[in-house]
Amino acid sequence: MATITTSASPTPLRAPASLRDTALTAIAPASFGTVYAATALLLPPDRPLLAGAMRALPAGLLVLALTRTLPRGAWWLKASVLALLNVGAFFPLLFLAAYRLPGGFAAALGALQPLIVAALAALLLKTRTPGRILLAFVVAAMGIGLMTITAVTVPDPVGVAAMLAATSLMGLGIVLGKKWGSPVPPLTMTGWQLTIGGLALWPLTLVAEGLPATITAQNVAGFVYVGLVGTALAYTLWFRGVQRLAPTAVSQLSTVNPLVAALAGFVLLGQTLTPWQLVGFTVALLALIAGQSMNRSTK
Numbered sequence: 001m002a003t004i005t006t007s008a009s010p011t012p013l014r015a016p017a018s019l020r021d022t023a024l025t026a027i028a029p030a031s032f033g034t035v036y037a038a039t040a041l042l043l044p045p046d047r048p049l050l051a052g053a054m055r056a057l058p059a060g061l062l063v064l065a066l067t068r069t070l071p072r073g074a075w076w077l078k079a080s081v082l083a084l085l086n087v088g089a090f091f092p093l094l095f096l097a098a099y100r101l102p103g104g105f106a107a108a109l110g111a112l113q114p115l116i117v118a119a120l121a122a123l124l125l126k127t128r129t130p131g132r133i134l135l136a137f138v139v140a141a142m143g144i145g146l147m148t149i150t151a152v153t154v155p156d157p158v159g160v161a162a163m164l165a166a167t168s169l170m171g172l173g174i175v176l177g178k179k180w181g182s183p184v185p186p187l188t189m190t191g192w193q194l195t196i197g198g199l200a201l202w203p204l205t206l207v208a209e210g211l212p213a214t215i216t217a218q219n220v221a222g223f224v225y226v227g228l229v230g231t232a233l234a235y236t237l238w239f240r241g242v243q244r245l246a247p248t249a250v251s252q253l254s255t256v257n258p259l260v261a262a263l264a265g266f267v268l269l270g271q272t273l274t275p276w277q278l279v280g281f282t283v284a285l286l287a288l289i290a291g292q293s294m295n296r297s298t299k
Contacts, residue, residue: 018245025241026253031234033260035226036106039098042222044212046099049205052091054223057198059232063191069184071192078180079192085173086235087197093166100159102265109163110254111144111284116171117251124175129248137248140255140287146280167254174251177242186240194235255288 043051071079097106114137118129182189212219241250259281 021241021244022249022253024237025245025250026256028234028238028241029254029257030260031230033257034264035094035230036098036102036261037264038222038225038230039095042218042225043095044215044219047209047212048092048095048099049201049209050211051095051226052087053198053201053205055091055095055226055231056087056194056201058223059227059235060191060194060196060198063187063232063236064195067184067188067191069188069191072183075183079189080196082173082177082180083193083196084200085169085176087193088200089169090166090173091197092201093162093169097159097163097166100156101163105155106159106163106261109160110167110257111141112164113167113171113254114248114251115141116168117174117247120171120175121178121247124179125247127247133248133252136287136290137252139290140252140284143280143282143284143287144255144258146276146283171251174242174247177239178247182239182243186243187236189239190232190236193239194231252288255284259285259288 039051094106097109115134118134118137121127121129184192238250241253262277262281
């Protein structure tokens with residue numbers, strides 16, 4: 001969703017810096033978690049391609065105007081692959097899930113991402129995730145599952161498939177981003193991926209969905225929020241984390257997404273939280289903290 005440095009012998013991060021990097025990176029999935037509520041409250045209904053295109057391209061062009069740097073050489077292809085994984089395919093699948101599933105349930109499926117990343121990292125990076133960290137991933141996923149099992153009885157199968165596909169694609173983007181490194185700062189990489197992904201989405205949007213008959217002030221506010229806060233800011237911090245943290249540490253922070261989504265649903269959408277959901281919330285939060293602590297201790 002890039003190496004710590006381009007030198008052959010990177011300097012290990014000290015614990016305080018790693019903690020700071022973890023906290024900054026966690027802002028990204030926290031912002032992603034609010035997108036589900038923003039979709040339900042503010043965006044035009046049943047427009048996943050339009051929502052994805054509007055989320056990506058304006059923010060990407062804004063960042064590109066600020067950085068004024070384009071890919072060079074092999075990075076045109078690499079940036080395009082990452083853009084399609086992290087934006088061009090991920091965004092419309094995410095919004096499709098957001099339209100069809102409660103935000104907390106959709107985000108909960110993203111809790112599988114750390115396990116997906118661990119498997120891909122073993123295959124592509126030849127790195128093995130310690131068993132105790134994998135256990136923290138599993139416990140977090142169980143906690144998220146406990147949060148959702150009492151909230152949804154018959155989930156929409158299309159929404160479930162879309163969210164699982166989105167989660168897997170972003171997981172692959174994280175691993176490839178770590179494998180390939182980055183020749184530019186995180187903000188520049190954000191601009192590349194959002195712009196390329198948005199340009200890929202717009203023709204498909206116009207052909208498959210078209211434009212709505214009217215765009216309300218509420219819709220504009222929604223697009224501005226998901227574009228600036230849920231995308232430009234969030235992805236800059238996310239790609240920064242990909243560069244500085246271990247892939248499993250970054251992916252486990254995706255657990256913050258369903259936790260924030262559940263809270264946003266409770267506060268903004270009037271969704272209820274049962275005692276079992278609160279237990280699951282607590283279990284997932286403790287597993288997240290434990291997993292991040294173990295990731296820092298293995299650096």
